[in-house]
Amino acid sequence: MEFKEIKQIVELMNKNELSYFHLERGDFCLELKKGLDTEAIQELLASARAAGPAMMPMSMGHGGLPSGTGGGGAALTGAAAEDAGTDTINAPMVGTFYRAASPEHEPFAKVGQVVDENTTICVIEAMKTFNEIKAEKRGTIVKILVENAQPVQYDDPMFVIKPA
Numbered sequence: 001m002e003f004k005e006i007k008q009i010v011e012l013m014n015k016n017e018l019s020y021f022h023l024e025r026g027d028f029c030l031e032l033k034k035g036l037d038t039e040a041i042q043e044l045l046a047s048a049r050a051a052g053p054a055m056m057p058m059s060m061g062h063g064g065l066p067s068g069t070g071g072g073g074a075a076l077t078g079a080a081a082e083d084a085g086t087d088t089i090n091a092p093m094v095g096t097f098y099r100a101a102s103p104e105h106e107p108f109a110k111v112g113q114v115v116d117e118n119t120t121i122c123v124i125e126a127m128k129t130f131n132e133i134k135a136e137k138r139g140t141i142v143k144i145l146v147e148n149a150q151p152v153q154y155d156d157p158m159f160v161i162k163p164a
Helices: 003-015 038-051 073-083
Strands: 020-025 028-033 066-068 087-090 095-098 120-126 129-134 139-144 157-163
Antiparallel strands (some): 139 157
16 A cells, blocks of 8 residues: 555545554554544553542543543443453444344343354444444354444443353
8 A cells, every 4th residue: 555545545434534444455454543542541541440439530422532421331231241251342443332233123132142253243334334233253142232222442442242
């Protein structure tokens, strides 16, 4: 890939307010992130949780911004789930989360459903494109952390899964 093409991708990210871009073609892999480093924030939160509740006066909302009382429940639930022998399935992109293909259709995944790596569990709409999201893990869905038609950020926990 040429620098000119990468520059065009960066311009499209800025124009469409995207914070993450991932492209794989054969041996080539390009991953672009901008804005807050959510992984660093999650590590900071984990160390603050280990230090005790006095060290965490507020939760983190979508985008890593302090939210005071709301918005951070999914992230906290996801971390607590990992402690209980479960795992989370996180959003691979920024967009709008949908449980079903349309309001008339059944949800892709339900609590108690056994899924595998190829099971479609939701769709995320990004830039007017609906992207099918696969579980990429084997196990049983324990909890759905995101409401239908809610926005998700890259790496937001969406599902709690008990590995098979």
